[in-house]
Amino acid sequence: MPEDKKVDKLRRKFLVSTFSLPIFSLILSKKDANHKRSFGDDFPYKARHFKNFEKIRVFSDNLIRNHLKIYQDSVASLNTLIKEINSFANSGKFSLQYYELKRRFSYDFNSVKLHEIYFESVTKDNVYLKEDWEIFKRIKRDFGSFENWKSNFTDLGMIRGVGWVALCYDKLSDKLFNIWIDENFSGILTGCKILLVMDVFEHSYQIDYGIRKKDYISTFIKVIDWRIVEKRLSE
Ligand SMILES: [Fe+2]
Known part of the structure; x- marks a missing residue:
């Protein structure tokens, strides 16, 4: 191999070994940071208001109040759960307790989401399904x-x-x-x-x-x- 090509090869080797490790570490640390921030920035969840459901005349005030309270409790429970799960994720120590919390996550998450779809699905107005819809x-x-x-x-x-x-x-x-x-x-x-x-x-x-x-x-x-x-x- 000519001398100048040998020098080029050595230079490339030096550049790869010098810079690839920090770049790789940066990717890993970014991935790790994302893992720690596992639920994004939107948490904690906030319970929403559903005026249409609150004003619905077909259910008593007592039923409406109780149902909204159950939904609000689900939101609070979900936030507590997320906090607990994140503390495990940040410590890097996982245990049976962590796995149980993760199992519980879909229960509370879906409770919140399904209630929101439900409360949004009703109206005090008379809305008839039209044939051209x-x-x-x-x-x-x-x-x-x-x-x-x-x-x-x-x-x-x-x-x-x-x-x-x-x-x-x-x-x-x-x-x-x-x-x-x-x-x-x-x-x-x-x-x-x-x-x-x-x-x-x-x-x-x-x-x-x-x-x-x-x-x-x-x-x-x-x-x-x-x-x-x-x-x-x-x-
Ligand atoms: Fe419910």
């Missing part, structure tokens, strides 16, 4: 008729247990589904957008309806804000 056309296509959809949605609500009934949209298959979500997580369809949810935990109806769950479901369906459902479908 996209959501109506898709319900008709996938369930045969609006009555079929309503009947299926009601039947799912009567499942024994606590959880949610949701109308979901899968973009990939371009299909709507009514689903049952057990408690706050089991049954959620991966990749599907939730267009509408109905809370069927006892706290959502028993103050007003006792064990008459079907009456609650019928009332809920009457106050759905289909404008919101249509908007969610288009987003």
Whole structure:
């Protein structure tokens, strides 16, 4: 090898060994920093206000107040959980307690999110589903008729247990589904957008309806804000 090429090779080797380690370390430290800041800057969560739900006339003030309190407690619980999880992440010491907190995370996170979708889904205004709306056309296509959809949605609500009934949209298959979500997580369809949810935990109806769950479901369906459902479908 000519002498000048030997010098070039040695120079390249020197540059690689001198600068690659710090760059690699920088990437690692950035990754580590991101790991420590595992939940972004938006936390702690703040409980939102839902004027439309507060003013809904079909539920008593007592039920509305209690339900909003349960949601606010979920937000507080989620924030506590995140704080605990972050303290483990920052210490770098993981334990069974950490894994249990992580398992709990989806329960509280989904409780907050599902309640928010639920509170947004109702209105005191009389909103009727119009035949030329996209959501109506898709319900008709996938369930045969609006009555079929309503009947299926009601039947799912009567499942024994606590959880949610949701109308979901899968973009990939371009299909709507009514689903049952057990408690706050089991049954959620991966990749599907939730267009509408109905809370069927006892706290959502028993103050007003006792064990008459079907009456609650019928009332809920009457106050759905289909404008919101249509908007969610288009987003
Ligand atoms: Fe609830």
